Amino acid sequence: MDGIVCANCHTWMALGTPACPDCGAAIILDGEHKNVIDRIQPNCLIHRYDGSDMLEPAVLLKEGKSNVKVATRLVEYAKPVTVPKHKVYAFDQNVYSAIQALRNERTATIRRFDQLIQSHWQRLKPYQAGAKGPREK
16 A cells, blocks of 8 residues: 545545644544545456557546546545546456456457567578579589
8 A cells, every 4th residue: 555545525645644734634544434535446447548449447437417526546546547437347256357367368469479479589680792593513
């Protein structure tokens, strides 16, 4: 954990801050009077980038007519990300995990192909004019 969010005004603060710099509330980190948010529990998946297959877990903070405001990290509570409603999905850990596993597998496969291509390139020898080719022996 690298920070906390005031539960009153959603201001991002560094750990060890004695009071909220915006609303002045004293920071209480635990117990029944706890007044900070120190972790998020995702309740939706968002698709932010056109042409990408990446989903991100997020917390829906505010819903408008055509957009929603979400936070993917604690620091975004103060300045939430705006996403069109049609790019917000119910949180499903199994689907999210399956997509992440496939994305990781794709990355590993591409890395392996790049290494194989590089090994072929390293076997290339410079062309020398006048040298006999494989057919001219």
